[in-house]
Amino acid sequence: MFEEDFRSTTFILQTLQRSAGARSVMLIDKTGQLINSIGEPPGFDVTSFSSLAAADFAANAMLAEMVGEKDFATLVHQGATASLYLSMIEGVSDQPSRANRVILVVLFDRKTSLGLVRLKARRATDELIVVLNRLFNKLEYRNEETLTTTLGADFQAEAENEIDSLFQD
Numbered sequence: 001m002f003e004e005d006f007r008s009t010t011f012i013l014q015t016l017q018r019s020a021g022a023r024s025v026m027l028i029d030k031t032g033q034l035i036n037s038i039g040e041p042p043g044f045d046v047t048s049f050s051s052l053a054a055a056d057f058a059a060n061a062m063l064a065e066m067v068g069e070k071d072f073a074t075l076v077h078q079g080a081t082a083s084l085y086l087s088m089i090e091g092v093s094d095q096p097s098r099a100n101r102v103i104l105v106v107l108f109d110r111k112t113s114l115g116l117v118r119l120k121a122r123r124a125t126d127e128l129i130v131v132l133n134r135l136f137n138k139l140e141y142r143n144e145e146t147l148t149t150t151l152g153a154d155f156q157a158e159a160e161n162e163i164d165s166l167f168q169d
Helices: 003-020 046-066 114-151 155-166
Strands: 024-029 034-039 074-078 082-089 102-109
Touching: 003 024, 003 034, 003 102, 003 114, 024 046, 034 046, 046 074, 046 082, 046 102, 074 114, 082 114, 102 114
Parallel strands: none
Antiparallel strands: 024 034, 024 102, 074 082, 082 102
16 A cells, blocks of 8 residues: 555544544455554454454355345444444445455444444545545556566567467367
8 A cells, every 4th residue: 555545544544433433443455454443452453353354244245145135235243332333345446356345344332323333434435435446546557567567568468368378169
């Protein structure tokens, strides 16, 4: 992540954390890697938590399919004293291969309400989509630039032709 994008996501997450009265807010990629964490440090291993949050979405995708849904974009876990709001940030890109890659997690307690968390998280999500699209576009441009400068301009075309020839009948 570029410094500018990290600062932007940090500002958005800080605003969400304060306005929703949440204990902490995290941004996790779909593979379970922590991208950013704001607020009160949780009393648990954030790396393990990130992996479990991503796995939670994977398991719920299978449950959604079983009941005839495409997916469940939002998950809520409510406990007696602590609760979690997890939301897959959809539409992170107009390209399907990059969409749905980022999970927003809000940890909150009884001092705030789920309704307030949902409202503030929706607003934060709209802002995060803009930042993440910008980031993915930068990364795509850098990857294309690296491919053409490091491997030569014709390498990609030659590789694609070779792959196509391998799979021809």
